[in-house]
Amino acid sequence: MQIRKEREEDYPQIYEMIKNAFKTAEHSDGNEQDLVEKLRKSSAYINDLTLVCVENEEIVGFIMFTKNRIGETEGLSLAPLAVAPKYQHRRLGTLLVKQGLKVAKELSYEYVVVLGDNKYYNRFGFIPAKELDIKSPFDVPSKNFMVLNLSGNKKKLHALVEYPKEFFE
Template sequence: MSILFGVVFFILGSLIVYVFQKKIFKGITEEDVVCEVVQKAFIRVKNSEHNEHKLVRELLKSDAFIKDLSLTAKFQGSIVGYILFTKIKVGEETLLALAPLAVLPKYQKKGIGKSLIEKGHKVAKNLGYKGVVLLGDPGYYKKFGYSSASKWGIKSPVKIADENFMAIELYPDSLIDIKGVVQYPKEFGI
């Protein structure tokens, strides 16, 4: 009898916990989780205004958003990393901006960022995009083939150190004829 009571108690308890969790998390969307990951990833970054999560929320609603290039990394069912590529213009050409790349601090330096970048490049290439532009740490992004965007005549719309404004060709020589100032979507506030 006590075993039966224990099994019934366990099943009822599990059911109550399940219902309770569903009620609490019902209003939380994947967008909310992604924005929380981005916010936590940038919280300790010194040269950040700590508004990257707000930018993501705005970009997800913008005309520059590409659903296939909004990628998450999961560990045990939870989102631990995120990368977003959005449309930008350089002259008449549509390229991509990588912003942001975010991995929860606990999961950094485990290859998650690398996996997100490589997957993003592959998807972007399959979608026919020629290149990606970003503002970031050259010590990190050079590992993936990024170099100064000025190499191709691609310029930042704001004053930034040349080595921090980078680009990558997704096909050999795909950026060779693309020159000009990057026109970011209005959500970037540039």
């Protein structure tokens, strides 16, 4: 099993894998694979932070972090994260998140926001974004909108996250 940056030749496999993974997801609009394709073409895209998990030459996991703005700061949004159904519950999702956060820190990003299952993301240190007074432009339950400060800073930001327009299309 290998985690590496996505490459152009992976795009079709990534598309199908994300589509399949979200079919069984509790919260999904069914368009996550299309969002990835749009974000790739946007200025929010970071190839170093778009990772795949490969097993026997098959793409079995994917994670993407794209640029956002949180007040004065350039931050990251983690979305989406997907593991192929057959490969779930084998810690591949955990490995992808940990590797992504490591690279994000190396690239000097400080804030990462995510909309997702609070129990899943708690384990990586994500806390409800409202604790740092960071708001989402989406109407979502506050416990599911989370933030991680990679430097451990607990300073309140008093800001609304600005996502790239692709998230609203």
